Amino acid sequence: MTREIYLVTHRYRPDAQHSAAIIENELTRHGFEVRRSGPLGDAEIVVVLGGDGTILSATELTRGTEVPIVGINYGHVGFLAEVEPEGLARVVEQITEREWTLDRRMTMDIEVTLSDGRKASTWTLNEAALDKHGKPMIEVSLGVDGRGVSSFSCDSVLMSTPTGSTAYSFSAGGPVVWPDVEAMLLVPIAAHALFTRPLVVGPGSELEIALHTNGAVLVCDGRRDLPVDAGSLITARKSDYPVYLARLNETPFSGRLVKKFALPVRGWRDRGRQ
Known part of the structure; x- marks a missing residue:
């Protein structure tokens, strides 16, 4: 039976398009059928060449399945990506040998009344x-x-997953939450109030935002927009449908955090070795 791979590429990055052609040729040479459009079908893995935005677009294909996504970073930080472009050849080898593990990422269901x-x-x-x-x-x-826990005026309010804790929520001063922690974050932005600390709740809780102003918009993953009016209620719950990322190496999340954010790491362990 022919193995199938689904390929998603950033539309406006020539370097990503060039690499996509290379990886498609290599996978085809190894006997794969490579698909670039249409439904997911029988693809066993989705290979994404782009940044986090491109990876987020690919999750719309895979959510509700156990088909994982492996990201090759052609963006900026690329926090969801697994490898940099120089690792392209190794990616083909590991896909061929099925050398990956599944990283299960929690998603949230959002309901707007x-x-x-x-x-x-x-x-x-x-x-x-x-x-x-x-x-x-x-x-x-x-x-x-x-x-109810608080009321105020603000620029925005975020309801975030642990995966999102290193994205918009991080920029807004929210905590970094390890992705294997099942939790939800509520993070106000530029709130005009004394109590505006981010909240972290468990996976069985529900987050709610009651809106008292017209003209706002709810944006999910920077991709799906929904206009909301005064009197609307937005509720977030842990979803039954996670997204799976393919991991090609055993670097822990702490190592990824340090690498992606170029964090200065000097601690007692370094001193102890001197």
């Missing part, structure tokens, strides 16, 4: 951002498990 009672639903791997969308500020009330 609009002021007229209509409901809409979506999901997110990184975060759902309720944004002022050109307004001076938005007025919100925050709740956890059906109980």
Whole structure:
């Protein structure tokens, strides 16, 4: 039976397009059928050449399945990517030999109840951002498990997963949460209030944002937009459908964190070796 690979490439990066042609030729030479469009089909892995945005687009193909994504970084930080472009040849070898492990990433289901009672639903791997969308500020009330916890005006409020804790939430001052910790974050941005600390809740909780301002928009993973009006209620819950990333090496998350953010690492272990 012919093995299938799905290839996703950044549309506007010539270097990514060039590498995609190389990897497609190599995989074809190894007997794979390489697909670039249409449904996921019987693909056993999705290879993404691009940055985190391109990887997030690929999750729309794989969510609800156990098909993993392996990212080759042609973006900036590329926190979701597994390897840099110079590792392209090794990626082909490891795919051929099925030398990868699965990294299970929690996602969140987002439900919006609009002021007229209509409901809409979506999901997110990184975060759902309720944004002022050109307004001076938005007025919100925050709740956890059906109980109010705070109200204030702000520029935005994020509901984030551990995966998203190194993305928009990190820039907004939220904590870094290891991806194997099942939790949800509630992170206000530029809030006009005394109590605006990020909140971290368990996977069985529900996060809620009641909106009191018209003209806001809810943006999930920077890709899926939903206009919301005053009187809307946004709820986030842990989803039953994770996303899987393929890991090609055993570097722990702490090592990835240090590498991607170029963190200065000088501690007692270094001193102890001197």
